[in-house]
Amino acid sequence: xxxxxxxxxxxxxxxxxxxxxxxxxxxxxxxxxxxxxxxxxxxxxxxxxxxxxxxxxxxxxxxxxxxxxxxxxxxxxxxxxxxxxxxxxxxxxxxxxxxxxxxxxxxxxxxxxxxxxxxxxxxxxxxxxxxxxxxxxxxxxxxxxxxxxxxxxxxxxxxxxxxxxxxxxxxxxxxxxxxxxxxxxxxxxxxxxxxxxxxxxxxxxxxxxxxxxxxxxxxxxxxxxxxxxxxxxxxxxxxxxxxxxxxxxxxxxxxxxxxxxxxxxxxxxxxxxxxxxxxxxxxxxxxxxxxxxxxxxxxxxxxxxxxxxxxxxxxxxxxxxxxxxxxxxxxxxxxxxxxxxxxxxxxxxxxxxxxxxxxxxxxxxxxxxxxxxxxxxxxxxxxxxxxxxxxxx
Amino acid sequence: xxxxxxxxxxxxxxxxxxxxxxxxxxxxxxxxxxxxxxxxxxxxxxxxxxxxxxxxxxxxxxxxxxxxxxxxxxxxxxxxxxxxxxxxxxxxxxxxxxxxxxxxxxxxxxxxxxxxxxxxxxxxxxxxxxxxxxxxxxxxxxxxxxxxxxxxxxxxxxxxxxxxxxxxxxxxxxxxxxxxxxxxxxxxxxxxxxxxxxxxxxxxxxxxxxxxxxxxxxxxxxxxxxxxxxxxxxxxxxxxxxxxxxxxxxxxxxxxxxxxxxxxxxxxxxxxxxxxxxxxxxxxxxxxxxxxxxxxxxxxxxxxxxxxxxxxxxxxxxxxxxxxxxxxxxxxxxxxxxxxxxxxxxxxxxxxxxxxxxxxxxxxxxxxxxxxxxxxxxxxxxxxxxxxxxxxx
Numbered sequence: 001x002x003x004x005x006x007x008x009x010x011x012x013x014x015x016x017x018x019x020x021x022x023x024x025x026x027x028x029x030x031x032x033x034x035x036x037x038x039x040x041x042x043x044x045x046x047x048x049x050x051x052x053x054x055x056x057x058x059x060x061x062x063x064x065x066x067x068x069x070x071x072x073x074x075x076x077x078x079x080x081x082x083x084x085x086x087x088x089x090x091x092x093x094x095x096x097x098x099x100x101x102x103x104x105x106x107x108x109x110x111x112x113x114x115x116x117x118x119x120x121x122x123x124x125x126x127x128x129x130x131x132x133x134x135x136x137x138x139x140x141x142x143x144x145x146x147x148x149x150x151x152x153x154x155x156x157x158x159x160x161x162x163x164x165x166x167x168x169x170x171x172x173x174x175x176x177x178x179x180x181x182x183x184x185x186x187x188x189x190x191x192x193x194x195x196x197x198x199x200x201x202x203x204x205x206x207x208x209x210x211x212x213x214x215x216x217x218x219x220x221x222x223x224x225x226x227x228x229x230x231x232x233x234x235x236x237x238x239x240x241x242x243x244x245x246x247x248x249x250x251x252x253x254x255x256x257x258x259x260x261x262x263x264x265x266x267x268x269x270x271x272x273x274x275x276x277x278x279x280x281x282x283x284x285x286x287x288x289x290x291x292x293x294x295x296x297x298x299x300x301x302x303x304x305x306x307x308x309x310x311x312x313x314x315x316x317x318x319x320x321x322x323x324x325x326x327x328x329x330x331x332x333x334x335x336x337x338x339x340x341x342x343x344x345x346x347x348x349x350x351x352x353x354x355x356x357x358x359x360x361x362x363x364x365x366x367x368x369x370x371x372x373x374x375x376x377x378x379x380x381x382x383x384x385x386x387x388x389x390x391x392x393x
Numbered sequence: 394x395x396x397x398x399x400x401x402x403x404x405x406x407x408x409x410x411x412x413x414x415x416x417x418x419x420x421x422x423x424x425x426x427x428x429x430x431x432x433x434x435x436x437x438x439x440x441x442x443x444x445x446x447x448x449x450x451x452x453x454x455x456x457x458x459x460x461x462x463x464x465x466x467x468x469x470x471x472x473x474x475x476x477x478x479x480x481x482x483x484x485x486x487x488x489x490x491x492x493x494x495x496x497x498x499x500x501x502x503x504x505x506x507x508x509x510x511x512x513x514x515x516x517x518x519x520x521x522x523x524x525x526x527x528x529x530x531x532x533x534x535x536x537x538x539x540x541x542x543x544x545x546x547x548x549x550x551x552x553x554x555x556x557x558x559x560x561x562x563x564x565x566x567x568x569x570x571x572x573x574x575x576x577x578x579x580x581x582x583x584x585x586x587x588x589x590x591x592x593x594x595x596x597x598x599x600x601x602x603x604x605x606x607x608x609x610x611x612x613x614x615x616x617x618x619x620x621x622x623x624x625x626x627x628x629x630x631x632x633x634x635x636x637x638x639x640x641x642x643x644x645x646x647x648x649x650x651x652x653x654x655x656x657x658x659x660x661x662x663x664x665x666x667x668x669x670x671x672x673x674x675x676x677x678x679x680x681x682x683x684x685x686x687x688x689x690x691x692x693x694x695x696x697x698x699x700x701x702x703x704x705x706x707x708x709x710x711x712x713x714x715x716x717x718x719x720x721x722x723x724x725x726x727x728x729x730x731x732x733x734x735x736x737x738x739x740x741x742x743x744x745x746x747x748x749x750x751x752x753x754x755x756x757x758x759x760x761x762x763x764x765x766x767x768x769x770x771x772x773x774x775x776x777x778x779x780x781x782x783x784x785x786x
Binding site: 036037038040041042043044045061065066070073074075079080081082315316318328332333334336337339340341343344346347348350351352 | 429430431433434435436437438454458459463466467468472473474475708709710711721725726727729730732733734736737739740741743744745
């Protein structure tokens with residue numbers, strides 16, 4: 001369980017297989033984001049048909065609605081959502097640090113105001129672990145202190161160092177939860193009682209921070225690995241405002257030093273080219289809301305760049321959205337109908353373009369994997385990126 | 394083609410089979426409404442899985458967006474929507490007469506202002522036929538003059554008589570269109586050119602009007618039948634504000650005099666009890682937006698009446714929405730998750746409840762048919778209505 005095997009590597013790019021309690025994930029892989037325990041507008045069946053192997057749930061949003069105790073009472077996220085495959089939950093760190101003016105950061109944790117009802121709430125490393133345990137995903141993420149992409153050295157250092165201190169607390173709490181599950185003696189910390197759900201089988205992944213500062217990134221990496229071993233390692237705090245070459249440099253700095261037999265998860269990334277750029281640098285897992293967000297706004301990803309589905313040129317077109325795509329949208333509906341759905345503002349349009357965009361990223365992962373396995377990744381990737389960028393994106 | 398056979402009748406209630414170019418429809422049957430060439434929020438596949446046999450498209454809305462010429466250029470409504478089964482289009486009459494203050498009625502037709510862009514447009518019996526021909530549904534409806542449910546005798550008489558005069562013009566135009574398709578000589582009326590799409594196989598159904606006035610209803614019936622024969626007959630202008638017993642009285646007045654081997658279509662009706670009340674009085678086909686409208690607002694139909702899916706009682710419920718239902722929603726998702734989708738305003742919620750509500754009405758038709766075929770309709774219907782009304786609806 002929680003084992004990761006590299007099936008083949010070509011340069012830094014890897015194809016691997018991750019075993020989780022709810023199934024295996026063949027990497028490289030894109031994880032659709034199920035913010036509110038639902039990939040926006042899509043049923044679990046829709047997501048399954050995109051070929052997605054694992055989905056992400058947002059701890060911050062699920063804590064607010066419906067609340068982890070409701071999810072737990074209903075049997076955990078898998079029962080709640082009817083998604084029976086692997087799941088990962090983030091820690092809520094990224095969300096609470098994004099709440100401008102609605103939060104107070106202290107060493108103990110973050111006090112924030114719910115954007116739903118204004119109530120004051122506190123998220124600490126321990127609470128983040130408890131909530132994720134109650135949600136019951138296969139993978140829980142450590143509670144981290146995220147700083148903006150352009151943060152100064154001092155601000156980035158503060159966040160990075162706190163993330164390491166919080167990692168100790170996350171690890172301790174997660175071990176208590178697992179120990180309780182296994183019937184072991186539990187030495188409790190601050191909380192009087194641990195949440196139930198003894199059936200949960202869950203692993204904890206740490207997050208490397210440090211902003212755009214190489215020194216800090218290396219110190220974060222070293223501090224994280226010292227606290228291991230880990231079944232997977234995430235890189236956080238990228239794609240938050242910094243330039244793409246900076247992101248690439250940071251990834252290149254980190255992946256050579258990361259353990260081979262643990263998946264590397266680049267959080268919150270990305271757009272189609274980001275996947276290929278990340279894979280080339282040794283990243284195995286990605287998540288991003290852009291697929292569904294673009295879908296809702298009528299922007300479809302094609303091998304030749306982006307397409308605005310509202311465009312007048314599509315009006316009477318009987319062609320498929322992307323003739324090279326095998327998704328439900330592209331194999332069923334003519335472009336003219338997809339455009340019409342956006343013109344009359346029917347929610348079916350949002351769903352069909354979101355479906356395509358997710359399939360597009362999932363398929364990009366599948367294609368990358370096939371090319372890694374056959375040793376042709378780098379040439380294929382170069383060609384793919386050339387064609388995509390030539391489309392003007 | 395366009396043949397209707399009564400498989401069995403029990404009292405006034407009938408089970409029949411209607412043959413149409415795109416398939417057969419077993420009656421009694423509920424037709425989901427695809428206002429904008431889409432059953433709100435649902436894919437053609439979703440609708441197919443509800444067991445719906447035929448769907449309705451709105452000529453008024455499709456004329457405005459995307460326009461009949463676009464639909465025609467894309468191969469007609471079936472190609473456009475990817476719904477390959479039988480379809481019916483209304484004539485636009487009901488919609489233009491509902492546009493308060495935005496219309497001018499003359500003998501030639503109705504001038505109205507588009508609710509989309511304010512442009513002035515005219516719908517005449519001939520235009521309504523041309524547009525529906527271009528849309529290419531299996532069944533076109535005559536262009537009628539609809540009056541509000543509480544209209545005076547004089548107002549209702551004016552609408553009813555005009556509907557008959559317009560029926561002559563609709564019939565003549567529809568015959569010209571069919572004759573052109575069959576390569577016959579065409580004597581054109583007002584328009585210089587008939588629209589193309591020679592492949593269309595379409596029948597025209599008249600609409601009986603007359604408001605809540607029995608005399609007028611009988612005169613409308615007689616005038617309509619004189620102009621026949623018809624492959625189906627619709628009853629319009631009901632469920633537009635009059636009391637239910639009045640609607641029932643009008644139906645009872647008409648159905649005994651209608652031809653046995655033509656389906657009777659009660660337009661714009663209904664809610665679950667309306668289906669059973671209509672079937673008991675000899676109605677074969679129904680359409681109504683309530684299934685999807687209620688679905689969008691989180692109101693689900695159950696055998697025991699309506700349920701507000703937002704209700705706090707559903708919060709941690711792992712029970713299905715309707716344990717007796719076989720739809721995707723009820724066989725897949727727990728109530729607590731459906732409620733959650735509405736609380737976080739994810740469009741998947743609207744879709745899942747719409748799906749259930751449509752399946753609920755489609756299944757009610759299937760159940761009614763089975764009970765008619767086995768001779769047990771009236772007892773079953775009485776029991777069903779008793780249980781439904783006892784639920785407080």
